[in-house]
Amino acid sequence: MKKMLLATALSGGVFASAALAQTANNTAEADRDEIFVTAQRREQSPQDVGVALNVFSGADLIAQGTRQVNALENFTPNLEIENQFGSAQPSFSIRGVGFRDYATNNAPTVGVYVDDVAYPIPVMTQGVLFDVDRVEVLRGPQGTLYGRNTTGGAIKIISAEPTGKHAAGLVIEGGRFGRIDAEGYVSGPLADNVRVRLSGATALGGAWQVNRETGEELGDAEQYALRGLVAVDIAPDVEALFNLHGFIDQSDGLGLQLFNDSSFGPLAHDRRETSWGSSPEFAALTGIDRTQAPFRDNEGWGTSLTVNARLGGATLTYIGAYEVLNRKEFNDFDALEVGAAGVFFQSDADVMSHELRLSGEIGALNWVGGLYYSEEDLGELYQSDFAASFGPGFAVSTPYNQDVRTMAAYAHGEYELSPLVSVIAGLRYEDEERKLRDLGTFSVGTGPLNFANGTTDGTRENRDLNSDNVSGKIGVELTPAEDLLFYAHVSRGVKSGGFTAYNTLNPNALTPFQPEKLNAIEAGFKTSFGDMLQLNGAAFYYDYKDQQVQSAIFDAGTGAVVGRIVNADSEIYGAELEAVVKPSPWFTLGQTFGYKTGEFTDFMDLDIAASTAASMEVLINRSGEDLGFPEISYQGYVEAKTPIADGWSARARFDYAYRDTLSLPLLGAAYEVDDYWLANAQIAIGPDDGSWELALWGRNIFDTEYDETRNFFITGGAADIAAPGMPATYGGRLSVRY
Numbered sequence: 001m002k003k004m005l006l007a008t009a010l011s012g013g014v015f016a017s018a019a020l021a022q023t024a025n026n027t028a029e030a031d032r033d034e035i036f037v038t039a040q041r042r043e044q045s046p047q048d049v050g051v052a053l054n055v056f057s058g059a060d061l062i063a064q065g066t067r068q069v070n071a072l073e074n075f076t077p078n079l080e081i082e083n084q085f086g087s088a089q090p091s092f093s094i095r096g097v098g099f100r101d102y103a104t105n106n107a108p109t110v111g112v113y114v115d116d117v118a119y120p121i122p123v124m125t126q127g128v129l130f131d132v133d134r135v136e137v138l139r140g141p142q143g144t145l146y147g148r149n150t151t152g153g154a155i156k157i158i159s160a161e162p163t164g165k166h167a168a169g170l171v172i173e174g175g176r177f178g179r180i181d182a183e184g185y186v187s188g189p190l191a192d193n194v195r196v197r198l199s200g201a202t203a204l205g206g207a208w209q210v211n212r213e214t215g216e217e218l219g220d221a222e223q224y225a226l227r228g229l230v231a232v233d234i235a236p237d238v239e240a241l242f243n244l245h246g247f248i249d250q251s252d253g254l255g256l257q258l259f260n261d262s263s264f265g266p267l268a269h270d271r272r273e274t275s276w277g278s279s280p281e282f283a284a285l286t287g288i289d290r291t292q293a294p295f296r297d298n299e300g301w302g303t304s305l306t307v308n309a310r311l312g313g314a315t316l317t318y319i320g321a322y323e324v325l326n327r328k329e330f331n332d333f334d335a336l337e338v339g340a341a342g343v344f345f346q347s348d349a350d351v352m353s354h355e356l357r358l359s360g361e362i363g364a365l366n367w368v369g370g371l372y373y374s375e376e377d378l379g380e381l382y383q384s385d386f387a388a389s390f391g392p393g394f395a396v397s398t399p400y401n402q403d404v405r406t407m408a409a410y411a412h413g414e415y416e417l418s419p420l421v422s423v424i425a426g427l428r429y430e431d432e433e434r435k436l437r438d439l440g441t442f443s444v445g446t447g448p449l450n451f452a453n454g455t456t457d458g459t460r461e462n463r464d465l466n467s468d469n470v471s472g473k474i475g476v477e478l479t480p481a482e483d484l485l486f487y488a489h490v491s492r493g494v495k496s497g498g499f500t501a502y503n504t505l506n507p508n509a510l511t512p513f514q515p516e517k518l519n520a521i522e523a524g525f526k527t528s529f530g531d532m533l534q535l536n537g538a539a540f541y542y543d544y545k546d547q548q549v550q551s552a553i554f555d556a557g558t559g560a561v562v563g564r565i566v567n568a569d570s571e572i573y574g575a576e577l578e579a580v581v582k583p584s585p586w587f588t589l590g591q592t593f594g595y596k597t598g599e600f601t602d603f604m605d606l607d608i609a610a611s612t613a614a615s616m617e618v619l620i621n622r623s624g625e626d627l628g629f630p631e632i633s634y635q636g637y638v639e640a641k642t643p644i645a646d647g648w649s650a651r652a653r654f655d656y657a658y659r660d661t662l663s664l665p666l667l668g669a670a671y672e673v674d675d676y677w678l679a680n681a682q683i684a685i686g687p688d689d690g691s692w693e694l695a696l697w698g699r700n701i702f703d704t705e706y707d708e709t710r711n712f713f714i715t716g717g718a719a720d721i722a723a724p725g726m727p728a729t730y731g732g733r734l735s736v737r738y
Contacts, residue, residue, distance in 0.1 A: 047526050050424070050477040050487030052139040052538040052576060058132045058160060062171060062735065063653070063682065065699055067181060067203060069112065069125050069155060074657040074678060076137050077576045077594030077633050082709050086254035086723040087331050088296055090122050094139050095540060096572045096596045096629045097152035097518060099495075099548055101565070104347050104380055105402045107496040109152035111142060115159050115243055117304050117321040118148045120376055121349050124300065124325055127247040128225045130183040130201035133160040139576075140540065141493025141520050143471045144412040144426025147355045147372040151493040151518040161241065162195035162231045163187045168738045175731025179206030179221070193233040200226045208726060209255040211293070212273040213337055218293055222250040237310040246301035253294025256335040259710060260670070260720040264336060271705055271724035276332035279339030279387030281395035281444045286344050286383055288330055297328040314360030325349040334719035341713040342385035349378045364416040376404040382502050389714045393443050400439035400501055406432045412473070424475040424489060429468070436463040436499045439510065465512035469494040488523040495548070498565070506562040508555050513565045519543040534580045542572040542598075551666070552606045554617035561612050568605075570627055572598035591636040598627040625665045630675070632660035644685065651684045667711065670720065676706035693735045703728040
């Protein structure tokens with residue numbers, strides 16, 4: 001059946017304009033009414049998939065100004081992506097299932113895949129999005145179709161593949177604060193059975209913050225990325241795709257904003273004003289100058305090989321990949337000139353993975369089964385500057401190594417009982433081994449003292465966590481009419497356990513926290529009314545077991561309150577509604593609405609203040625308390641296109657997004673983040689053949705002042721900090737395609 005409106009039908013997308021990103025086959029070079037997704041490991045229209053998902057084409061991403069995966073939160077219901085303390089470590093949350101953790105060593109609740117390769121370390125996801133065919137955002141637990149298991153959902157980024165005809169494209173964009181973004185590609189055949197595609201991108205400039213003491217600017221981007229793809233038809237039924245890619249990120253870090261006066265004195269609260277500085281001890285420990293601004297010096301590269309072989313009625317797929325990350329990142333978590341809470345990350349990680357998948361169709365049965373294996377090696381030196389907070393000796397280093405080995409097997413099938421009814425079932429078994437090695441927390445002022453175990457000889461700690469889990473899915477789909485789908489399913493997802501590794505002052509803090517499990521019930525519908533209206537909806541209930549929460553424990557042996565990630569039970573429920581209205585070929589209106597609410601159902605938490613005062617464990621029952629996420633998200637757009645001359649058209653678009661108040665009960669009312677609206681607009685002109693397009697755009701056009709997050713890194717009111725959002729920006733974009 002014919003679906004409408006490209007990816008806009010689900011995502012609230014943008015013009016089908018002169019886009020940079022193209023798909024692999026030749027037919028995709030022309031305009032079309034529909035794109036396909038592979039959310040269920042076979043090519044389908046989004047409207048035929050009984051899963052809550054959004055899909056964005058490469059054209060959508062360019063026109064939205066989505067240069068990084070984080071920006072997807074402004075176009076997707078019930079998705080939040082927060083950089084923890086403004087660092088390069090993002091926290092992904094879908095439908096309230098997220099994990100606010102700035103540590104590098106713990107697994108995310110949302111799996112991010114680039115060309116079917118999992119990126120298990122969230123920092124790996126923070127590069128430039130460029131030359132993308134599409135992005136799929138799947139809401140709800142995943143595992144019976146994917147290499148890794150997650151509780152929240154999955155984000156799939158699919159690169160544009162080599163084309164059978166020669167093609168090239170370039171996009172250049174300039175904006176306020178001297179920001180420049182550019183990306184380009186060349187693609188085509190080298191031989192009858194060999195096709196290549198080379199693409200690259202850069203982002204430069206854009207400093208929008210200033211140091212309140214010195215006036216120094218902060219916020220310049222300096223990012224570079226390259227990717228090369230080679231597609232080879234090895235035999236009539238065997239295809240291979242080789243992928244080699246890399247990136248460099250030497251951008252400034254984000255400057256945090258003080259939203260209250262500091263105990264060091266009254267200071268400006270302006271969102272564009274920040275500050276930084278380090279103690280002499282921290283400067284000596286790290287080699288970072290005392291006046292150094294927050295920075296990133298990150299680089300990475302990776303390679304993958306994907307082979308598809310058609311074996312009669314089945315397809316055998318192999319995906320082998322190797323990813324490397326080298327991270328050096330300095331952040332100031334206090335926004336003060338003194339060294340109260342500076343941090344320096346030095347991370348070296350490599351991830352090797354293999355996935356073997358067999359899929360096919362037998363009569364009324366579509367099926368897929370797979371094996372997955374990965375090894376993740378992380379070596380990290382995490383250093384903190386607490387000299388101004390706790391004394392001159394408190395420049396602290398925490399070195400450690402972590403090795404993760406994951407093995408999994410999964411199977412998924414969909415059987416059509418009749419043209420009206422299909423049933424779905426999937427099962428996954430996963431075995432994981434995590435090893436934390438050689439961890440210690442050392443202070444400059446105390447020589448070899450290791451806070452993690454109280455020794456004076458520098459002895460380090462080791463811990464292990466072995467777990468095996470079963471997850472799965474059962475469901476039913478009803479298609480009473482050609483353009484109407486109802487679905488319902490019950491599923492379970494699992495997120496790995498791990499270790500509380502940073503600033504560990506007590507060996508009990510290293511006790512592993514257990515994997516979390518999410519049991520989900522979801523029902524939804526997808527429908528189209530000709531080419532004029534598309535309406536999708538879903539409702540869900542989550543029973544969240546052993547949810548991982550940042551908290552603390554009391555060590556009776558030492559009388560100390562020890563920060564540690566703990567497990568609790570909770571529940572979440574909510575709904576989403578998405579509509580696209582197209583009353584005429586030149587006018588489109590898209591709306592998405594998300595609602596969710598959740599509370600702890602079993603959580604005896606440590607009352608930190610009372611336990612510290614009494615020198616004994618004092619617990620507080622947090623059952624019934626909010627989990628702490630925005631309840632409402634709302635996105636929409638209005639888009640119009642009109643001819644202005646023979647073979648020429650003009651396009652105009654206005655989009656907007658609302659995020660509800662973010663309450664954080666575990667932190668307190670002072671750290672509540674106000675709700676806010678963001679609005680963007682653009683106009684564009686170009687020939688109807690899509691060979692080029694010129695656009696003028698504005699983002700956050702009403703100059704909304706807002707915070708992404710609020711938090712504190714040190715207690716006592718020294719620095720209540722917020723990660724501020726960018727002010728209004730505006731600029732132009734030129735897209736050229738051959």
